[in-house]
Amino acid sequence: MRVGVIGCAGIAVRRMLPAFAASPDIEIAAVASRDPDKARRVAERFGCRPVHGYGELLERDDVQAVYVPLPAALHAEWTQAALDTGRHVLAEKPVTTDHLRTAELLELAAARDLVLMENVMFVHHRLHGAVRRLLADGAIGELRSLGAAFTIPPLPDGDIRYDRELGGGALADVGIYPLRAALHFLGPGLGLVGARLTRGGGRRVETSGAALLSTPDGVTAQIAFGMEHAYRSSYELWGSEGGITVDRAFTPPADHVPVIGLHRDGKTEEIRLAPHDQVAATVAAFAAAVRSGVRTDPGTTLRQAELLDEIHRSASYGAPVATVGTG
Structure with missing residues (x-):
């Protein structure tokens, strides 16, 4: 599975990108940033393509899934954009800052037969x-x-x-x-x-x-x-x-x-x-969910958002x- 990363947040660079790189089930296709120099530096480190701008990454035809480590207020926008273009999504916690919006995105993923997984690793x-x-x-x-x-x-x-x-x-x-x-x-x-x-x-x-x-x-x-x-x-x-x-x-x-x-x-x-x-x-669970088509506990994700x-x-x-x- 070829994964694109929307944003170069600390958790992406320190933890998730190394885990993607080490996974036998995943290839890092591209990493996007609004700062082209940052995208280039991170991409060189992990052997993938740098992309200037989040939307540009979603226009690539070699990305099957995306990881969204942006600030929480931006999760909904870019998670929906990824789902709308047919990509599976691993979104940092919380999926959105509003439980109704989280419900909408979980429903959208289900309707499109896509995986939307919240990155609660423990x-x-x-x-x-x-x-x-x-x-x-x-x-x-x-x-x-x-x-x-x-x-x-x-x-x-x-x-x-x-x-x-x-x-x-x-x-x-x-x-x-x-x-x-x-x-x-x-x-x-x-x-x-x-x-x-x-x-x-x-x-x-x-x-x-x-x-x-x-x-x-x-x-x-x-x-x-x-x-x-x-x-x-x-x-x-x-x-x-x-x-x-x-x-x-x-x-x-x-x-x-x-x-x-x-x-x-x-x-x-x-x-x-x-x-x-x-x-x-967590990375293995995401890959397995995409491979099997079995979504990972969306009921708990939604109840958590409600609470x-x-x-x-x-x-x-x-x-x-x-x-x-x-x-």
Whole structure:
């Protein structure tokens, strides 16, 4: 499958283009940028053709699929353009900044018999399948609650994730990870109970937040996220007879040895798994979906988009708590 890349974002150059290049199922056909020099530099590195302008890439007849790593506010425009020209699409998360638009694009892809896959990579790591099997085997009894968090240190002032017009904000950028974890383990019936968002440092976007969700039968999920914190990437599941904890859950390097903490009867067992490259696994999943014609979990993608919108609409806002001096 010959893939074209629309944009030279950091995640494309650091992670996705190397994974495409290493995949036996994919050939990088072209990379496009609005900056011709940037397109040339990236194309030389990965042995493909540079293209000046995103539209020009979609006019090429040697591109079967596209990867869209643009700022979130531009995803809808260029994902639709790719689908309209008959290309399969791997779009960076979130697919769009509006759940109705996401639904339209998923419907368009289905109508044209094309794959539209959201690039949420951690769900393709074998670690989370192992956790699911523990739950199914009753390792912690009946599931009662989930807690998940993804937080990162502050970004440079000019980072696009602080730009409201480009779809920035902590919820869409880092909050999507714990929210997707909740959906991954608790299912699409998950509903929002309440949420809180905070705009720190005078930003026009939320820089941190938390939400409480619940399934119809009362299993709760508490998620926390932010981009003005110490780094944290974890989730935990607690049941009637024990708990499961996972650290470095969402963005582990390919050589990381995953560890599942299984807590029962006052004891903790560490279950160590073999390293797994979730970027390569994601690329393989996309190629397999195109090859088989089986779309990858569009229901979860849409439910995630709906919940992101619900959190934005219904959340209360607060300023960070000021530190009070003792004088």
